[in-house]
Amino acid sequence: MNPSPAPYRFHAFDISYFSAKVRPALRFKQLWYEELRADLGEVQRRTGLAFIPILVTPDGDTWQDTSEILDRLEARHPDPPLFPVTPVQRLAAHLVELYSDEFATLPAMHYRWGSELGEASARARFVAMIGSAEIGNALADRMAAARLGLGATDATGPAIEAHTHDLLDALAAHFEAHPYLLGERMSLADCALMGPVYGHFFNDLVSRRLLLETAVPVVGWIERCSFPGSDGQGQWLPDDALAGSFREVLAAMGRDAAPVILAAVRAVEDWADTRPAELDQLPRAVGACESALRGTPLKKIALPYTLWMLQRSLDVYRALESSERSQVDEAIAGTGWEAVLAYEPRHRIGKCGFQLGFQ
Numbered sequence: 001m002n003p004s005p006a007p008y009r010f011h012a013f014d015i016s017y018f019s020a021k022v023r024p025a026l027r028f029k030q031l032w033y034e035e036l037r038a039d040l041g042e043v044q045r046r047t048g049l050a051f052i053p054i055l056v057t058p059d060g061d062t063w064q065d066t067s068e069i070l071d072r073l074e075a076r077h078p079d080p081p082l083f084p085v086t087p088v089q090r091l092a093a094h095l096v097e098l099y100s101d102e103f104a105t106l107p108a109m110h111y112r113w114g115s116e117l118g119e120a121s122a123r124a125r126f127v128a129m130i131g132s133a134e135i136g137n138a139l140a141d142r143m144a145a146a147r148l149g150l151g152a153t154d155a156t157g158p159a160i161e162a163h164t165h166d167l168l169d170a171l172a173a174h175f176e177a178h179p180y181l182l183g184e185r186m187s188l189a190d191c192a193l194m195g196p197v198y199g200h201f202f203n204d205l206v207s208r209r210l211l212l213e214t215a216v217p218v219v220g221w222i223e224r225c226s227f228p229g230s231d232g233q234g235q236w237l238p239d240d241a242l243a244g245s246f247r248e249v250l251a252a253m254g255r256d257a258a259p260v261i262l263a264a265v266r267a268v269e270d271w272a273d274t275r276p277a278e279l280d281q282l283p284r285a286v287g288a289c290e291s292a293l294r295g296t297p298l299k300k301i302a303l304p305y306t307l308w309m310l311q312r313s314l315d316v317y318r319a320l321e322s323s324e325r326s327q328v329d330e331a332i333a334g335t336g337w338e339a340v341l342a343y344e345p346r347h348r349i350g351k352c353g354f355q356l357g358f359q
């Protein structure tokens, strides 16, 4: 391939969840890129949306949505690969991505905005990041309110913390024995998990303290993912295997997240059954859905985007040969993810440009 005429331009913020998912991929693939504090006006002009990050390619195209950004980076720069090609590791990586994007926002928003110290320190960081008390505080107000919409309330706080402690214990045990989730090489799974774990947990005072006091091996993994070229990458585990300790991580994720993700998807599908026929653009949220986290009732907004993300895992699963599907089923048995892979959506969501729509 000819050398790039210009760098990728990565519009991001250090404390942004989804920026933290893409950054390790850019570094791992050793791409020429320039990271800018996101220019929100330019993001809006380029995409019509107010989501970050975006990646502007050397030839001026705009890529938005971290899942698609990682797909496109992988297609354009396949070496070194981030996406395993063997069925079990590939599916496992997608399930970690589904968990990270569609459930882990709950603990992330809880630790950032769900206590006095969390909120005050995050607010100060927003003001410093934006460089304006007025705009930084307005943004902080919006995000603090979004916490409640995502179901991270004072009532669900104890269940969210119990989930997070179990997840961090499982991750710490795994990273004591393995540098990355799938073995000795970074993957899509690590990038996705860096969203909540670096973007929020490591950046925010309350959760950073939790990490440093209870999960130092996870901090070591953050360091490796942040500078992935510097420590010599090995290989994913041979024979498409998952480490036993990684299965514990998948179970810590799946047991709690799968029912919540499925409740959201069901609510989106119920809404879609009777949606107005002429609707060409999907609303961001379509009402609320109810589920439970460790016995505590949990009510959150239902996002059509969650169905789009579920399709991403299901498409990979359904494209497998039946013998490969059996290998996946065996590998994830008992992790809580079985119900997710068995789900059969009645509706399908696609994208037109940056907008979601039913297909």
Ligand SMILES: N[C@@H](CCC(=O)N[C@@H](CS)C(=O)NCC(=O)O)C(=O)O
Pocket (backbone or CB within 6 Å): 016, 017, 018, 019, 050, 051, 052, 053, 064, 065, 066, 067, 305
């Ligand atoms: N699914 C999108 C999510 C992007 C996203 O939610 N980004 C956050 C910042 S980390 C954001 O821009 N939030 C603004 C908002 O929620 O209005 C992706 O993967 O890119």
